[in-house]
Amino acid sequence: MYEAVHAHPDGQSTVARYAKTAADYGFEGVVVRNHTDSRAAYDAEQISETYGIDVVSGLEIRATDPQEAGGSVGNYRSSQTILALHGGTNALNRFAVETEKLDVLAHPMTDRGDINHVLVKAAVENGVRLEFNLSGVLRKSGGQRVRVIQSLRKLKEIVDYYDAPYVVSADPTSHLELRGPRELCALGEQLGFSSEFITDGMTEWGRLAERNRHVQSESFIEPGVERGRYEEES
Amino acid sequence: MKHLPKHLQPRWRYLAVELESWPDTSISRRDFQRECWYAAQNLLGDPGSARADMTVIRFEFTGKTGEAIVRVRRGETEPARAALSCIDEIDGAPVGIYVCGISGTIRAAEENYLGRRGQDSEERNVVFGNEERVAVLRECVADVRLDEAFAGATDLDYDLA
Numbered sequence: 001m002y003e004a005v006h007a008h009p010d011g012q013s014t015v016a017r018y019a020k021t022a023a024d025y026g027f028e029g030v031v032v033r034n035h036t037d038s039r040a041a042y043d044a045e046q047i048s049e050t051y052g053i054d055v056v057s058g059l060e061i062r063a064t065d066p067q068e069a070g071g072s073v074g075n076y077r078s079s080q081t082i083l084a085l086h087g088g089t090n091a092l093n094r095f096a097v098e099t100e101k102l103d104v105l106a107h108p109m110t111d112r113g114d115i116n117h118v119l120v121k122a123a124v125e126n127g128v129r130l131e132f133n134l135s136g137v138l139r140k141s142g143g144q145r146v147r148v149i150q151s152l153r154k155l156k157e158i159v160d161y162y163d164a165p166y167v168v169s170a171d172p173t174s175h176l177e178l179r180g181p182r183e184l185c186a187l188g189e190q191l192g193f194s195s196e197f198i199t200d201g202m203t204e205w206g207r208l209a210e211r212n213r214h215v216q217s218e219s220f221i222e223p224g225v226e227r228g229r230y231e232e233e234s
Numbered sequence: 235m236k237h238l239p240k241h242l243q244p245r246w247r248y249l250a251v252e253l254e255s256w257p258d259t260s261i262s263r264r265d266f267q268r269e270c271w272y273a274a275q276n277l278l279g280d281p282g283s284a285r286a287d288m289t290v291i292r293f294e295f296t297g298k299t300g301e302a303i304v305r306v307r308r309g310e311t312e313p314a315r316a317a318l319s320c321i322d323e324i325d326g327a328p329v330g331i332y333v334c335g336i337s338g339t340i341r342a343a344e345e346n347y348l349g350r351r352g353q354d355s356e357e358r359n360v361v362f363g364n365e366e367r368v369a370v371l372r373e374c375v376a377d378v379r380l381d382e383a384f385a386g387a388t389d390l391d392y393d394l395a
Contacts, residue, residue: 012384012386013386013387014385014388024332050390137320174328176386177328179331179332180319183318183319184319187320189316190277190316
């Protein structure tokens with residue numbers, strides 16, 4: 001199970017602190033999802049070795065319009081393992097689900113963003129994961145929280161119907177906002193999501209990272225093309 | 235009033251909880267108990283809150299870390315865990331909260347799950363992000379005092395000044 005975090009300077013804690021806390025809580029990895037305007041500097045390998053937890057490089061593209069977002073996708077795709085888009089407006093949500101190069105559409109329902117069957121079908125076609133962002137449930141209260149829960153349930157109904165890929169995250173901005181996997185499962189149960197659903201969404205980050213690392217590695221040529229065993233290295 | 239016969243007494247489970255915050259926060263048992271009730275009421279509603287019956291039994295908070303034991307009814311541990319995870323701040327201080335285990339007795343909860351973290355912390359000058367700062371160190375983690383806030387870091391991120 002993986003958690004996607006906003007590290008210093010985007011959040012309040014460094015990647016190493018997240019990694020240590022997440023390892024204590026029983027996560028298998030952390031995905032760094034800093035926004036493009038405040039990227040973190042860290043040595044993923046050293047942190048991963050010290051705390052025994054996988055550290056995945058990533059970015060959450062924050063843009064005002066699809067053109068700008070498109071430029072950022074081109075800039076960062078080759079250097080980052082996981083690329084997410086800061087969703088929330090209809091134009092950006094639409095752009096994200098139609099862009100094959102993006103991995104995750106983060107919090108599509110925040111602010112005034114919305115999701116419908118057309119977008120979810122496009123997400124299935126392009127393999128873009130929709131994010132279930134639990135931060136609103138964990139850290140808001142009153143009417144705002146009710147809205148967040150309503151939107152999560154709506155998203156779940158559509159995602160279930162089309163069997164769309166999804167990820168789950170608590171979206172922490174400091175190590176204090178990190179919650180353990182069992183806590184998130186218990187919370188999911190209260191919201192009407194099964195704990196398998198939540199676990200699956202947290203594991204999906206790991207599967208994404210593994211797939212992208214394979215695709216970005218030098219041994220990868222093209223989908224379906226592999227180096228044959230008869231070829232001799234000269 | 236005469237106490238209930240044993241077979242009618244409620245069955246309890248004890249959640250061993252670890253708390254963490256930024257340095258220099260003080261949280262009292264009463265504050266934590268209030269937040270537990272609020273969180274349970276907000277997430278589980280009044281009936282759910284009554285079913286779980288969350289009570290803070292032991293509470294200790296020094297400096298920036300703390301430990302607590304929360305008593306809940308048997309069979310209601312998962313809703314209680316969910317409610318606890320929704321506590322994000324106590325008295326305006328942001329807290330990290332983690333249920334490290336559940337036991338059937340207070341003693342087992344204490345012995346198996348609590349008291350494992352070092353409590354000693356010290357203030358040192360460190361170099362963090364090319365600037366000299368004051369940090370509160372405990373074991374290998376550090377909370378670095380920035381201009382208006384703290385930054386959570388570990389020994390990989392700073393150099394001792």
